[in-house]
Amino acid sequence: NTAVSGLIAYRSAITTTSNNITNVNTDGYSRQRTILETRPVEITPAGWIGTGVDVARIERLSSQFELDQINLFQSSLNRLETLGDLSARIDDIVADPSSNLTTALDSFFSAVNDVANDPTSIAPRQVLLSEGEVLMERFNFLAGQMNQLDQEVDSRLSYVVNDINALANNIANVNDSIVRSLSLATTPPSDLLDQRDLLLKELSSKVSVNAVEQANGAVNVFVGTGQLLVSSGTTFKLEVGNDETQPDRFSVFINTGFSSSDIKENLSGGEIGGL
Numbered sequence: 001n002t003a004v005s006g007l008i009a010y011r012s013a014i015t016t017t018s019n020n021i022t023n024v025n026t027d028g029y030s031r032q033r034t035i036l037e038t039r040p041v042e043i044t045p046a047g048w049i050g051t052g053v054d055v056a057r058i059e060r061l062s063s064q065f066e067l068d069q070i071n072l073f074q075s076s077l078n079r080l081e082t083l084g085d086l087s088a089r090i091d092d093i094v095a096d097p098s099s100n101l102t103t104a105l106d107s108f109f110s111a112v113n114d115v116a117n118d119p120t121s122i123a124p125r126q127v128l129l130s131e132g133e134v135l136m137e138r139f140n141f142l143a144g145q146m147n148q149l150d151q152e153v154d155s156r157l158s159y160v161v162n163d164i165n166a167l168a169n170n171i172a173n174v175n176d177s178i179v180r181s182l183s184l185a186t187t188p189p190s191d192l193l194d195q196r197d198l199l200l201k202e203l204s205s206k207v208s209v210n211a212v213e214q215a216n217g218a219v220n221v222f223v224g225t226g227q228l229l230v231s232s233g234t235t236f237k238l239e240v241g242n243d244e245t246q247p248d249r250f251s252v253f254i255n256t257g258f259s260s261s262d263i264k265e266n267l268s269g270g271e272i273g274g275l
Contacts, residue, residue: 005052009036012055028198030062032190060190067197071204071211075269078205082274086149093145104138107131153275154240154250160206160272161238161252167203168221168235171196175218176233182217208269224267227254 013034023029037056041048094100111128118124174196178188196219203209203221210222214232221230229236236256243251244262251264252272267273 002050002052005039005054009034009053009055012058016058028194028201030060030190030194030197033059033061035059057187058190060193062193062197067200068211071201071209074201075204075208075273078270079268079273082271084274086153086274089149090146093142099138099141101135101138101142104131104135108135150249157250157252157272157275158240160270160275161240164203164206164223164229164272165235165237167199167206168230168237171199171203171219171221171230172233172235174199175230178217179232188217204270206270207267207272224263224269227263227266229254 013036016032016034020031035056035058036053039051039054041050043049097103108128108131111124111131114124115121115128174192178192178196181188181192200209200211200219200221207223210226211219212222213219216232218232219230220228220232223229227236229238236254239253239255239260240250241253241260243249243264251262252267253260254263
């Protein structure tokens with residue numbers, strides 16, 4: 001039986017290694033290892049004697065600190081990328097010599113100066129009127145570009161909020177699966193933990209995230225400055241609606257089932273923070 005226990009234990013170890021190899025390109029997969037322990041010893045007339053080896057557990061090699069750091073920097077990266085992209089587009093609009101205000105304003109006030117120097121001449125007046133129309137068109141063009149960008153931001157905000165709600169629901173479902181698995185075994189399946197960590201990483205790309213593990217194996221997920229989004233198997237839905245102080249702009253609300261609160265100013269990080 002001692003030899004057989006060794007064969008069985010190392011068959012499990014080989015299976016674990018094979019699983020690691022086959023999942024080398026699986027997104028979110030955490031490497032696993034087989035932890036072995038000695039079987040209970042037996043007493044003999046000659047003394048205590050070993051009886052072989054058993055598989056104690058299959059251990060998932062994952063650092064919670066590293067995962068938290070990845071989520072933190074993922075959130076910061078996506079916020080800066082989104083902000084950088086939108087800022088660059090604004091810069092393109094206002095810095096283009098053919099469309100910015102500086103050129104039109106310079107020409108307009110130059111025409112005003114010419115009229116002031118020769119108020120009785122018809123030609124400078126006509127030039128001033130023409131430059132005034134150019135300046136008006138430039139203001140309208142820039143306003144149109146800014147309004148278009150503004151509408152795009154609001155539209156993207158709606159999509160991001162929908163993505164956040166979908167991810168929150170998935171995390172809550174995985175939480176339930178982990179809690180159920182812990183009622184059947186002392187440790188949850190590694191694939192469920194990998195799945196949840198991958199969902200949290202994706203969520204952190206949308207908004208800053210803080211996940212706190214509970215005694216039952218589930219995690220509570222907080223976004224922004226501490227707004228509860230997922231509590232074990234329950235989610236609190238984010239919604240997009242008109243800002244109370246700026247009705248033409250969108251804001252983000254959280255619906256607790258009893259009330260809805262504006263939390264736009266509390267949200268940071270991720271794509272939603274950049275928007």
